[in-house]
Amino acid sequence: MSTCKLCNINKAIENSHIIPEFMYKPVYDSKHRYMPFTSKDCKTVKIEQKGIREDLLCPECETKFSKLETEASKFIRDFHKAQPIATHNDLRMYKIAGIDNFKIFTLSVLWRLGISTHTSFIHYNLGPYEEKLRLILLNDIKLKRSEYPIFFTLLLRENKEICDDILVSFGKIGRIKTYSVQSFIASGLIFDIVMTTGQIPTDWNKLLDPCTDCFAIKIQDLGKLQRKEKLIDFSSRHNARAVEFYDL
Numbered sequence: 001m002s003t004c005k006l007c008n009i010n011k012a013i014e015n016s017h018i019i020p021e022f023m024y025k026p027v028y029d030s031k032h033r034y035m036p037f038t039s040k041d042c043k044t045v046k047i048e049q050k051g052i053r054e055d056l057l058c059p060e061c062e063t064k065f066s067k068l069e070t071e072a073s074k075f076i077r078d079f080h081k082a083q084p085i086a087t088h089n090d091l092r093m094y095k096i097a098g099i100d101n102f103k104i105f106t107l108s109v110l111w112r113l114g115i116s117t118h119t120s121f122i123h124y125n126l127g128p129y130e131e132k133l134r135l136i137l138l139n140d141i142k143l144k145r146s147e148y149p150i151f152f153t154l155l156l157r158e159n160k161e162i163c164d165d166i167l168v169s170f171g172k173i174g175r176i177k178t179y180s181v182q183s184f185i186a187s188g189l190i191f192d193i194v195m196t197t198g199q200i201p202t203d204w205n206k207l208l209d210p211c212t213d214c215f216a217i218k219i220q221d222l223g224k225l226q227r228k229e230k231l232i233d234f235s236s237r238h239n240a241r242a243v244e245f246y247d248l
């Protein structure tokens, strides 16, 4: 039995989720199967019937994360039904309660991807941020939007349906300016997490913190993402137009 990776005290129970089960739900077929793939080879690996699990957390820490997951699942449902409060070209702004907790949830998934030893997630290497994120999650530290900012991209099909039936893990996709960016796709969203403890370009502030409970989403047509290079090109998804949006 291993020790809990979050509190480093209690014994870990078996089979903690890395990515929560609710994010797998739309991915399963009618027989409760899915095919995992990564951006590395972009081909199926093998059929799986359960989300990838590992011995990570003790019951107490598991409860802490499951609360975050329940809130996050509701947030996603609300978001999928919500209408934007503003739109401009391929940008939309939403106002949904719970965005700050959803950010903590996103970081909890990233942290789990980072510490996982499963072969599907070996390309996540958070370096010194692994311990920083552990302490934030363990101690419920409140974050400013400028700390570990997250850029969201909504993936839509041609008929405007949300593509919540794909789950992709990338690991580090590269850099924007001097920051490294860690990403994954789930629940119809590309999550791009910028690894910084708060030093961000001033022109990101409006984008990241437009108003209470507000957040910006870039819309992306899945059909135009045939090449993985396009999918992982952070800068082409978060370009200067994002800033222009809030200057209107």
Ligand SMILES: [Zn+2]
Residues within 6 Å of the ligand: 004, 005, 006, 007, 008, 009, 010, 057, 058, 059, 060, 061, 062
């Ligand atoms: Zn624990």
